[in-house]
Amino acid sequence: MQGITIIGAGFAALAAIRSLRRRGVQLPITVIAPRDELHYLPSSIWLAPGLRRAAQLRIPLGTFFRRHQVQYIQASVTGLREGGRVVQTDQGEHANSQLLIASGGRFLRGLPGIEHAYIPCAGLESAEAIASRLQSMKGGTIAVGFSTNPAEQGAMRGGPMFEYLFIIDSWLRQQGRRDQFQLLFFSPSPRPGARLGEQAVDGLLAEMKRRDIATHLGHPLVRFEADKVVTPAGSLHADLILFMPGITGPAWLADSGLPLSPGGMIEADAYCQVPGHPGVWVAGDAGSFPGPAWLPKQAHQADLQAQAAAANIAAELAGQTARQPFKAELVCIVDTLGAGMLVYRSERRNIVLPALWPLHWLKRGFEWFYLRPLR
Incomplete structure (x- = not known):
């Protein structure tokens, strides 16, 4: 049997890998991306005041990939064939039995x-x-x-x-x-x-x-x-x-054969599956998802979508039906250098805390918490 291919090496891709392995999925996982590094952009806001250097935010993923038994292929995707079963790249073609597109979007x-x-x-x-x-x-x-x-x-x-x-x-x-x-x-x-x-x-x-x-x-x-x-x-x-500027999908989607939204992103259902394309999933900025009008384009939401996609991939591999919808949730600390404003939004609640100094340190602490398992 072919393995699982993940396009991209950002937040959604890493969340999916962790979730798949935690669920006991032993099928080979292949990641296709131009680089085997995570660029932790949420902390790039601190480069100008000198709280961070760019080198601190470039996280090599080799150790993470080895730990999770992931094959990494350095390449740029150029298209899909056979309904997503074959990924075309500038370094050749790669077959799969399950495909997760977690490549992120691009700016208009x-x-x-x-x-x-x-x-x-x-x-x-x-x-x-x-x-x-x-x-x-x-x-x-x-x-x-x-x-x-x-x-x-x-x-x-x-x-x-x-x-x-x-x-x-x-x-x-x-x-x-x-x-x-x-x-x-x-x-x-x-x-x-x-x-x-x-x-x-x-x-x-x-x-x-x-x-x-x-x-x-x-x-x-x-x-x-x-x-x-x-x-x-x-x-x-x-x-x-x-x-x-606003966000659209990767340029290669135009020739992918996948259904696209008016804004040029991959249409997905509440389970992160691409309609009419069995075994093809999307998480993060490359997708257009059902949900509330405030559904965010942010790393946290990409993680939640990737976790749902991974749960549904694992279910399908076990001969079950995909039944795990992603959670719509916005969590944001708007940092001001010495303080931060917390915004939380779900289908039931919208909580806003004014700028407080502990929230600045909470944001810095979360960076350490998130990156520690990747280093």
Whole structure:
């Protein structure tokens, strides 16, 4: 029998591997990804103030793969054949009996002039470039914003941009240089961060006002220029632009034969299975899932989807029916460098705690807890 193939080596992939082995699945597992490292991007927000170095956030996965008896293939996926039973890569083809797509998504870069903006979550290299630029600036205007996929409103990642905004403000204040800078937050949404809940949005906007951060909200983005954010309501001067665009699926999905959502991601059901494609599953940013409108694109949700997919793969291998739906849950600590705001949301509850210093340390502690088994 062919084994299990997992596309990707990020949060969802690692969660699936652990869950499969814990459930006693002994079938060979193959991971196909361009690198055998986890880049722990949640902590890249701390590169500029010097709390972290990029080298600390590049976690080699060789030991983890050996411990879980995983074969790693360094390659980039280019497509699928036979309904997903064969994965095509730039290094050859690989057959499977179960396929989990956990490759993550990609950022939409179609906005004119987007090359003038830094995209923080594009990778550690981008985060390093942002840190270097911030450390070299003597003053000026820093514009921070995000948008979504216009064809799929939930396909966004806005939380890190709030963190960059508040961390930059705190860091400049610590250095006694805040009066030399203007901070601006922009978004096409009149109430950015709505997936966190109305109370959270009120808190975020109030925090911006308290920190004397200007806002430009509710106006669509037209283009970026080297020193401008252009909207129909006017041009905003900016010496540095940090921008998180909306998310879509990997480019190779166009020729995969899989059903795609309007936003270009793989359609999935509540069990993380791809409809009409037995033995094909998806977890994380590459998928479009049923659920509440606030369903997040974040590592925690990717982990929950991967765990459900693993449970259902194990069930199918045992001759049972997939019956484990993924849990819809948003957990976020919006860090401000010295404190953090906690947001929790489920189908039943929406809890928001104001910025408290223990939450900053809780976020740092979670990084240690998560990475310790991988080192």
